[in-house]
Amino acid sequence: MLDNLLRGGPEAVTAGCLVAGEWLTEGATVDRVGPWTRRVVSAARQASDDDVRNALAYARRGARAVARMSPAARAEVLERAADAALARRDDLARLLALELGKPVKDGRGEIDRVADTFVVSAAEARRIGGEVLPVAGWPRGVGTTAFTYRAPVGITVAITPFNAPANLLAHKLAASFAAGNTTLVKPPPQAPAASAAIVALLLDAGLPPEAVQVLHGDGRVGGALCAAPEVGAISFTGSAATGAAVARAAGAKRLVLELGGNAATIVCEDADVAAAARICAAAGYSNSGQSCISVQRVYVHRSRYDEFLDSFTREVGKLSVGDPLDPATDIGSMVDDEAAERVVAWAAEAATAGATITTGGRRDGATVLPTVVAAPPADARLVREEVFGAAVSVLPYDDFDHVVAVCNDSRYGLQAGLFTHDVRRITTAWRELEVGGLVVNGSSNFRLDHVPFGGVKDSGFGRESPRWMIDDYTVVKTLLLRGISLFGDQEGTR
Known part of the structure; x- marks a missing residue:
């Protein structure tokens, strides 16, 4: 299957x-038209109601087989898969470029992260254990020994987004398998072949067939999987509205929801403005800004605002826009024409309300020219909502405490950036910003796959990263041995 897909x-x-x-x-299949090629590049065979029922029945049987694999055996599969991902890196990046318009340089970077995620998940599989509890420290526990270990939940569901379909699938599927579960995968309709290729790669590396199933389809398929009583945990990445629907369908199940954001980056008066402009330009438009932590709002101290805006606009102007299959391309297509039109329309709205577009503001089909919007009003959709596209707003501020409050005046709270060398400001921002992560002397758009990642407020809950996801994909099981004590069994004299 992998060779056919690639x-x-x-x-x-x-x-x-x-x-x-x-x-x-x-x-029945649904075609995917590449946003750059404007032709059908893949077709996804749609899951039927019978497929969903059969998949759940097979998962019930397969869960026990996967759970019986030793952590060492699971880790070895994931390590082989990491090597295979690097060996097929260019082919996988090409498929991402065709289905999504993602530049191959970004696609290669995503596949490098897939390999890293597999290796980290393998390491975490080897670390799963438990503990001996100090029950004899209290009178009623004397004469008893208690242990815990982390057991697989059994069946998990992974619902993945289009913007990083390979690596986010790797996070969900690899962590679930590392924990000893079987996983039902619902891929994004915009990247069915890239998603199937990651699964096929794992199977070729030795992942047992009982460990994964793939069901393409619309929201009804995802809803049926989330509502199934057999499912023990669900990991979803996508919009806040869809995440709420997932939670309603799931009911009383474990959930890891990563629901997007409108990330802010603060540039203080002591910052290296040239470096900040260069970093924000690269991080604000990679993957055409289609990242939940992409630089969206940059607040710059008024004393450095003009300097930053000029430098930032120049850096953005250097970005190469074109064919995503060209290794020199920085900016390819957005996921579709509708998404591109939304970005252009929001920028135009802000300009009508008094903002200045210093570069960009236009599109060619699904490709948005990198857009910089200076000083949009605070209530502009470009500021308030999640743009998820190739547009960045630059706004001045005067007082640090006030700009922290402005950043917090958002329904989202995923990740933020801060450029400063003042340790007091760093500590204040870490304490006061309502986000799941803060990147200092970097933009909001930076992530290490072995570090916990997730948000607060409408950005969701739970943390994505193999170690922390394994906690959600396992349950603590306790063993009590009455009449057997590791700690002595003599009662107190009180």
Whole structure:
């Protein structure tokens, strides 16, 4: 299957559903038109109601087989998969470029992160354990020994987004398998072949067929999987509205929800403005700004505002826009024309309200020219909502405490950036900013895959990173041995 998905040439590839160990390609399909090529690049075989029922039945049977694998065996599979991902790096990046318009340089970076995520997940599989509890420290515990260990929840669901379909699938699937679970994958309709390729790569590396199934489809498929009583945990990445629907369908299940943001970066008066401008230009438009932590709002101290805006606009102007298959391209297409039009329209709205567009503000099909909007009003959609596109707002501020409050005046709280060398400001921002993560002397758009990642407020809850996801994908099981004590069994004299 992997070779079929990664073959070169102009022909569209078919991403099958993987149900009960078999790739199903016959049946109804939905085409994916590449936003740059403007032709059909892949087709996803749609899951039927029977497929969902069969997948759940197979998962119930398969969960026990996966749980019986030793952590060492799971880790070895993931390490082989990491090597395989690097070996097929260029082919996978090409598929991402075709399905999503993502520049191959960004796609190669994503596959490098997939390999890292597999290796980290393998290491975390080897660390899963438990503890001996100090029960004899209290009178009623004397004469008893208690242990815990972390057991798999059994069946998990992974619902992945289009913007980083390979690495976010790697996070969810690899951590779930490392914990000893079987996983039902619901890929994004915009990247069915890239998602199926990651699963096929894992299977070729030795992942047992009982450990994963793939079901392409619309929200009804995702809703059915989330509502299934057999499912023990769900990891979803996407919009806040869809995340709320996932939570309603799931009911009383473990949830890890990463729901986006409108990330802010603060540039203080003591910052290296040239470096800040260069970093924000690179981080604000990678993947055409389609990242939940992409630089969206940059607040610059008024004393450095003009300097930053000029430097930032120049840096943005250096970005190369074009064919995502060209290794020199920095900016390819957005996911579709509708998304591109939204970005251009929001920038135009801000300009009508008094902002200045210093560069960009136009689109060619699904490709948005990198757009800089200076001093939009605070209530502009470009500031208040999640842009998820190639536009960055630059705004002046006067007082540090006030700008922290302005950053917090948002329904989102995923990650923020801060450029300063003042340790007091760093400490204040870390304490006061209502976000899940703060990047100092970097923009909001920086992530290490082995570090906990997630937000507060409408940005969701739970943390994505193998170690922390394994906590959500396992349950603590306790063993009590009455009449057996490791700590002595003599009662107190009180």
